[in-house]
Amino acid sequence: xNSLFSQEVPLSWYLLLSAALxxxxxxxxxxxxxxxxxxxxxxxxxxxVNLSFVTFAHQWHAVKGQIFVFFVMMVAAAEAAVGLAIIIxxxxxxxxxxxxxxxxxxx
Amino acid sequence: MNGYLHLWLIPLLxxxxxxxxxxxxxxxxxxxxxAIALLAPLAAFGVVLSVAQPFFGIGPVSGSPAWxxxxxxxxxxxxxxxxxxxxVLDQLSLVMLLVVTGVGFIIHVYSVGYMHDxxxxxxxxxxxNLFLFFMTVLVLAGNALVMFVGWEGVGLASYxxxxxxxxxxxxxxxxxxxxxxxxxxxxxxxxxxxxxxxNFGTLTFSEIATKLGQDPGWTGGVVTVIALxxxxxxxxxxxxxxxxxWLPDAMExxxxxxxxxxxxxxxxxxxxxxxxxxxxxxxxxFALGVVAIVGAATAIFAATIGLVQNDIKxxxxxxxxxxxxxxxxxxxxxxxxxxxxxxxxxxxxxxxxFLAAGSxxxxxxxxxxxxxxxxxxxxxxxxxxxxxxGVLAIAGFFPFAGFFSKDAILYAAFLQGPGGKxxxxxxxxxxxxxxxxxxxxxxxxxxxxxxxxxxHPHESPWSMRGPxxxxxxxSICGGWIGIxxxxxxxxxAVGAKAAEAGSPHLEIVLSIVAVAVALLGWLLAHLFxxxxxxxxxxxxxxxxGGYKLLANxxxxxxxxxxxxxxxxxxxxxxxLGWVVDVGLLGGIAWLLGGIAMLSGAILQRWQSxxxxxxxxxLAAGAAALLLFLLVPWPTVLAGFxxxxxxxxxx
Numbered sequence: 001x002n003s004l005f006s007q008e009v010p011l012s013w014y015l016l017l018s019a020a021l022x023x024x025x026x027x028x029x030x031x032x033x034x035x036x037x038x039x040x041x042x043x044x045x046x047x048x049v050n051l052s053f054v055t056f057a058h059q060w061h062a063v064k065g066q067i068f069v070f071f072v073m074m075v076a077a078a079e080a081a082v083g084l085a086i087i088i089x090x091x092x093x094x095x096x097x098x099x100x101x102x103x104x105x106x107x
Numbered sequence: 108m109n110g111y112l113h114l115w116l117i118p119l120l121x122x123x124x125x126x127x128x129x130x131x132x133x134x135x136x137x138x139x140x141x142a143i144a145l146l147a148p149l150a151a152f153g154v155v156l157s158v159a160q161p162f163f164g165i166g167p168v169s170g171s172p173a174w175x176x177x178x179x180x181x182x183x184x185x186x187x188x189x190x191x192x193x194x195v196l197d198q199l200s201l202v203m204l205l206v207v208t209g210v211g212f213i214i215h216v217y218s219v220g221y222m223h224d225x226x227x228x229x230x231x232x233x234x235x236n237l238f239l240f241f242m243t244v245l246v247l248a249g250n251a252l253v254m255f256v257g258w259e260g261v262g263l264a265s266y267x268x269x270x271x272x273x274x275x276x277x278x279x280x281x282x283x284x285x286x287x288x289x290x291x292x293x294x295x296x297x298x299x300x301x302x303x304x305x306n307f308g309t310l311t312f313s314e315i316a317t318k319l320g321q322d323p324g325w326t327g328g329v330v331t332v333i334a335l336x337x338x339x340x341x342x343x344x345x346x347x348x349x350x351x352x353w354l355p356d357a358m359e360x361x362x363x364x365x366x367x368x369x370x371x372x373x374x375x376x377x378x379x380x381x382x383x384x385x386x387x388x389x390x391x392x393f394a395l396g397v398v399a400i401v402g403a404a405t406a407i408f409a410a411t412i413g414l415v416q417n418d419i420k421x422x423x424x425x426x427x428x429x430x431x432x433x434x435x436x437x438x439x440x441x442x443x444x445x446x447x448x449x450x451x452x453x454x455x456x457x458x459x460x461f462l463a464a465g466s467x468x469x470x471x472x473x474x475x476x477x478x479x480x481x482x483x484x485x486x487x488x489x490x491x492x493x494x495x496x497g498v499l500a501i502a503g504f505f506p507f508a509g510f511f512s513k514d515a516i517l518y519a520a521f522l523q524g525p526g527g528k529x530x531x532x533x534x535x536x537x538x539x540x541x542x543x544x545x546x547x548x549x550x551x552x553x554x555x556x557x558x559x560x561x562x563h564p565h566e567s568p569w570s571m572r573g574p575x576x577x578x579x580x581x582s583i584c585g586g587w588i589g590i591x592x593x594x595x596x597x598x599x600a601v602g603a604k605a606a607e608a609g610s611p612h613l614e615i616v617l618s619i620v621a622v623a624v625a626l627l628g629w630l631l632a633h634l635f636x637x638x639x640x641x642x643x644x645x646x647x648x649x650x651x652g653g654y655k656l657l658a659n660x661x662x663x664x665x666x667x668x669x670x671x672x673x674x675x676x677x678x679x680x681x682x683l684g685w686v687v688d689v690g691l692l693g694g695i696a697w698l699l700g701g702i703a704m705l706s707g708a709i710l711q712r713w714q715s716x717x718x719x720x721x722x723x724x725l726a727a728g729a730a731a732l733l734l735f736l737l738v739p740w741p742t743v744l745a746g747f748x749x750x751x752x753x754x755x756x757x
Contacts, residue, residue: 029722038718103716 014055021048035087035097039080046076114158114176114194117204118243120151124236132229141219144232148215148239152208159201162596173197173599175249175313183252190310193249199600202447203246203379206454210371211239213574217462218363220570221469231271231361238264242372246379251300251310254380258296258344261373262289268368269360281356288353292343292377299336302329316386325390334387334394337380338401345377345431348405352664354428358420362465365420370427370461371454378434378450382443385601389441396526399439403533406432408661410540414547415657418475419464422548426501427457429537433516436530442519443601444594448586449512455585456500456509459578463494466567466575467552477548482557486565489572491553493579498549500582502542502625505618511586513538514618521617531617535624542628550636 025045032038050069057065091097124147132140158174178192196204215235222231241264245257262285270282300310306329307315319325341347346354357369368374381388381398388395406429413425430453437446468475470487484491500507503514517538521531566572635642647654659665713724 026726030719030726099718102718 011055011059015052018048018052018055021045021051024048033098033100035090035099035102038099039083039087042083043076043080046072114174114196114247116154117151117158117208117247118240120154121147121236121239121243123147125233125240127233128229128236129233132233135229137228140229140232144236145212145215145219147236148208148212151239151243152205152212155201155204155208158196159205162198162201177249187308188304190250190252192253193311194247194253195249195312196247197600198597199379199382199447200246202451202597203375204243206451207239207242207246207372210454210458210578211242211367213577214363214367214371214458214462217366217465217571217574218361220568221363221465222361223568225361227271231268234264234267234271235364235367238268238368238373242376245376249311249313251296251303251312251384254383255293255296255300258340258376258380259293261368261376262286262293262344265289265357265368265373268364269357271360271364275359278359281353281359285353285357288350289343292340292350295336295339295343297340299333299340302333302336306333312383315384319386319390330387331391331394334384334391335397337384337387338394338398341377341380341435342401343377344380345374345435346428347377347401347431347435348408349663351405351409351428352667355421355424355660358418358424362420362461362468365424366458366461366465369424370457374427374431375434375450375454378431378438378446381435381438382447382601385438385441385443388438389602395439395441397439398435399520399523399526399530402432402435402437402439403530403537404432405429406436406537407533407540408432410537410544411657412660413544414540415654416544417477419467419477419480419548419552420461420475422477422544423457423460423464426460426541426544429541430457430501433513433534433537436520436534437516440519440523440527440530442516444597445512445515445519445590447597447601448590448593449516452500452508452512452582452585455578456497456507456582459493459575459582460497460501462571462575462578463490463497466490466571467494469567469571470565477551479558480552481555482553484553486563487553487567489566489575493575494549494553496579496582498545502545502628503538503621504625505622506583506587508582508585508587510618510622511590514614514621515590517621518614518617521613535620538621539624539628542625543632546629546632547636550632554637555640 022045025041025043025048028041028044029038032041050072053065053069053072057063057069087097090102094102096102124143127143128135128140135143161174174196176194176196180192181189182192183190215232218231218235222228225231238261241257241260243257245254245261248254248257266282266286269285270279272278273282303310303315307318309315309318319330339350343350354369354374358365360369388398409425409428409432413422413429416422416425430449434446434449434453437443437449467480467483467487467490470483470490471480474480496507500509503510513534517531517534520527520534523530635646656662715721
């Protein structure tokens with residue numbers, strides 16, 4: 001299976017896809033105004049990283065990478081619960097989800 | 108020797124009184140405060156009497172009765188510096204202790220009546236006991252540093268008591284003035300101590316005497332400098348030229364304080380110190396000459412100011428300065444025992460005069476102006492009688508106490524060669540002036556008609572009259588011991604004076620001259636203030652310059668104000684206040700604040716509150732970190748530089 005994989009799809013392709021996913025997440029985080037979209041961009045980044053973890057785990061036959069992925073998914077789920085709760089609270093309080101308007105920390 | 112009584116008790120008893128009255132005084136009933144305040148000095152006096160026995164040949168005597176007591180633990184012990192907290196009881200400190208605790212106790216009793224209605228009754232007595240504590244430490248000190256502790260302590264007590272009525276601005280100012288002027292003298296004392304340590308390696312009086320005795324050729328030079336520094340300290344404490352200015356102002360304090368501290372005891376500390384360190388002065392003729400000249404000049408100078416003062420206490424203050432000048436004059440001609448003798452008799456009659464003045468002020472309801480008194484002899488008969496004794500004693504009439512001591516000083520001065528004749532003459536002129544201004548006070552206050560508003564003076568209570576009578580008796584009899592017996596008693600402590608070239612005949616002539624001069628002063632005062640009471644006013648008109656000069660005390664206060672205080676204020680205000688404080692320190696503070704504000708203004712741009720900008724910085728930071736970690740910088744840089752060098756090599 002290892003040989004099949006490496007023959008069919010090279011390692012660098014996985015990594016490139018992972019980097020592309022991560023970069024898209026960063027880009028979305030930076031340019032999107034809607035808080036939910038920003039939140040989704042974070043998930044995208046996390047999953048981009050997950051992909052590279054799995055790839056390397058497969059490449060080096062190390063199970064650690066896969067365990068890391070489980071951890072990341074777990075944290076992501078918890079984060080999603082907390083983050084969505086925060087988003088709902090913000091929306092109730094301010095009736096907006098525009099990131100630029102949520103600027104209480106501004107001087 | 109006297110194994111069961113310790114010298115430590117002498118200062119500690121008043122100190123206990125100070126603590127009790129100082130801490131609990133306000134809550135204790137008045138009779139208890141009085142009892143504590145009186146018992147402390149009385150017990151100290153009792154201890155002094157009991158330790159005095161061997162000196163008078165009572166009780167078991169073994170060898171020299173001088174008694175040194177040292178704290179078993181070294182006080183300061185730092186490599187070469189080794190100082191004990193030691194007390195010394197010899198003839199000199201014994202005489203001083205008897206005066207300090209004895210006269211001190213009498214004045215405490217007087218204070219009970221005088222301060223009876225004062226709010227700060229307990230505070231007053233706690234300060235007074237504190238003063239006795241420090242004064243006895245000063246007197247008992249076995250080395251210069253212990254003496255300095257007492258020296259500063261009496262300064263503190265004096266400051267507290269001058270400013271006792273601190274609500275009055277003039278009293279508070281007078282306290283500060285006394286303290287500050289004394290600091291100048293203390294500076295001299297300190298420098299003298301440092302020089303002693305540097306040159307002798309010890310501050311213990313007996314060791315200094317031993318070291319000087321081993322090398323009789325040690326004169327002048329550093330010894331002169333040390334002696335002059337100590338003399339500066341003595342001049343500050345004992346109100347001599349040029350540091351006398353604080354004493355007249357010190358009269359703002361309660362009158363018993365003026366009697367105890369500013370007449371009888373504390374101001375004589377300078378004389379005592381010179382007598383205590385007499386070996387140094389003996390080895391420096393120049394310093395002795397300075398002491399004599401300062402003393403004589405002060406005596407005459409203060410006496411002339413005393414001629415025209417109208418405040419009864421200020422007359423006495425200038426008279427005190429003048430009499431202290433006599434004592435220094437005596438020390439300056441190496442007649443230390445005569446100086447100490449005058450110190451003792453002066454403490455009797457000057458305390459008496461001050462307390463009598465206090466009685467007058469008390470009876471007049473606080474009036475101190477001589478011009479508003481007059482005719483008091485009928486209303487205050489006892490005060491009048493004791494004042495008469497005091498005036499006769501200070502003027503030097505036979506057989507009052509002042510006669511014997513003043514005579515001894517003048518005689519000793521006369522025997523000091525041609526310079527001594529001059530000193531003697533200054534002393535005689537001072538005696539004339541003294542007699543004149545004291546009788547002037549006597550006439551103005553007690554004789555003639557009352558010039559004040561209609562008040563009814565009343566004689567003081569017995570607690571005040573009793574001390575007056577005791578002091579009056581002492582002022583009469585205090586001198587009868589005679590200078591010969593007194594100086595032979597003191598000889599072990601201050602050294603016997605070299606055989607004098609005088610004769611009994613000469614002494615009698617000089618005595619007659621002194622008494623004649625005193626009589627002349629009385630006659631002049633009688634003429635001025637009894638016969639022709641318009642004469643002083645017409646004199647003042649005829650000699651406006653002279654009168655003004657004296658009435659304004661030679662403008663010395665004004666001179667010091669212009670020469671010292673004003674420049675100091677100006678420097679403080681303009682240089683220190685504006686340039687250093689506002690300009691330099693304020694500038695630095697503003698600069699630091701400005702830097703912080705400016706950098707804050709720049710850095711706050713980051714804190715936009717915009718979530719996406721934070722995220723962008725985070726991403727940029729992560730990217731920079733990656734760049735830093737992943738790029739092999741050494742190789743890159745080396746290649747880059749190598750190219751450069753390679754190009755330069757061409």
